[in-house]
Amino acid sequence: MTAPGTIYGLGLGPGDPDLMTVKADRLLRGARHVAFFRKAGRKGQARQIVNGMIPETAVEFPMEYPVTTEIPLTDPRYNEILSGFYADCTAHLRSLAEKGEDVVVLCEGDPFFYGSFMHLYTRLNGNVPVDVVPAITGxxxxxxxxxxxxxxxxxxxxxxxxxxxxxxxxxxxxxxxxxxxxxxxxxxxxxxxxxxxxxxxxxxxxxxxxxxxxxxxxxxxxxxxxxxxxxxxxxxxxxxxxx
The missing domain is CATH 3.30.950.10 (Tetrapyrrole methylase, C-terminal domain)
Incomplete structure (x- = not known):
């Protein structure tokens, strides 16, 4: 059996690439798969931070939010739509890890501080290896x-x-x-x-x-x-x- 790969929640810090940790820089520059959140039609702030640092051979996986601020947070559809979105993203990342592939997930600031990665973490942890790389917060x-x-x-x-x-x-x-x-x-x-x-x-x-x-x-x-x-x-x- 193939040993599972690891999903890395990579904290990028507040926005200046010079403020990334040595570990985050090392993992990013050696990545084979790079995932990141973004709004539809946008490049994504996390992706923008690391522009020029991702290996040319890496496969990128943009995860585009399905809702905008036009849907109120109190609307039951908001959680329903987002839950399905995170489930789909989790399924893709988990399938890569189960094939033995490591995946770097770009996270603005710190992955465990009000970030979207937490919703992936709770769905992935315990099923495939997950490693969270902390960072300077915004x-x-x-x-x-x-x-x-x-x-x-x-x-x-x-x-x-x-x-x-x-x-x-x-x-x-x-x-x-x-x-x-x-x-x-x-x-x-x-x-x-x-x-x-x-x-x-x-x-x-x-x-x-x-x-x-x-x-x-x-x-x-x-x-x-x-x-x-x-x-x-x-x-x-x-x-x-x-x-």
Whole structure:
């Protein structure tokens, strides 16, 4: 029998190829099969990060999301369609592994931090070998871009999703000393309102395209009315104990 291949969840870091780990770089440059997520008709951000690093002989497998933001998250069809999509992707990757082929799955940021790879991992793990390669997260690149430490001493850091109801965001923001707000996009006005109610609006920074070409850093209060791109993170620094 052929020994099974390994599915690698390859964390690429926040966007700058220089911030990839040595292990991720090695696995990518020796890959025979490379899979990555993307929107239909797009190249895909993860694929863009590693442009020029994939061997010319590698077989690429783009996994195109079947839904867009036009379908609300609360619509039962959303989970149903995505579940079928992940099942199909899993079946293809598992078939390659069962034939003895290693497959590298490109993951923006860290594979286990709000990424799509987790949905493949839960379906593959226990059936074929899976190896997750951790990486620098996008939020780490974002707070570094502000030029100030995110936490001091006993500060409590919370990662808050802009998709939450405003009252839930306010509760999390009020309890925490330092904040990272993700999944902003069309939720920006709701996020602004929550930050104001939590008394943290004037301390908030907006970082766009952290560690990518086109990175911008500015106070959130100076970006009123601005349309925020997908790769946007809001940072509120802690002000805790220090010597």
């Amino acid at each position: 939020m780490s690149a974002a707070w570094t871009a502000t030029g100030a430490p995110i936490t001091w001493g006993d500060d409590v850091l919370s990662t808050v999703m802009g998709t939450l109801p405003e009252d839930e965001m306010v509760a999390h923001m009020t309890r925490s000393d330092a904040l990272i707000v993700m999944k902003i996009g069309r939720n920006i006005d709701k996020v602004r309102g929550a930050l104001r109610k939590a008394g943290k609006y004037d301390r908030a920074w907006l970082v766009e395209f952290a560690a990518m070409p086109g990175q911008t850093v500015q106070k959130l209060s100076e970006a009123e009315g601005k349309v925020t791109p997908y790769f946007s993170i809001i940072v509120v620094h802690g002000q805790g104990r220090r010597p």
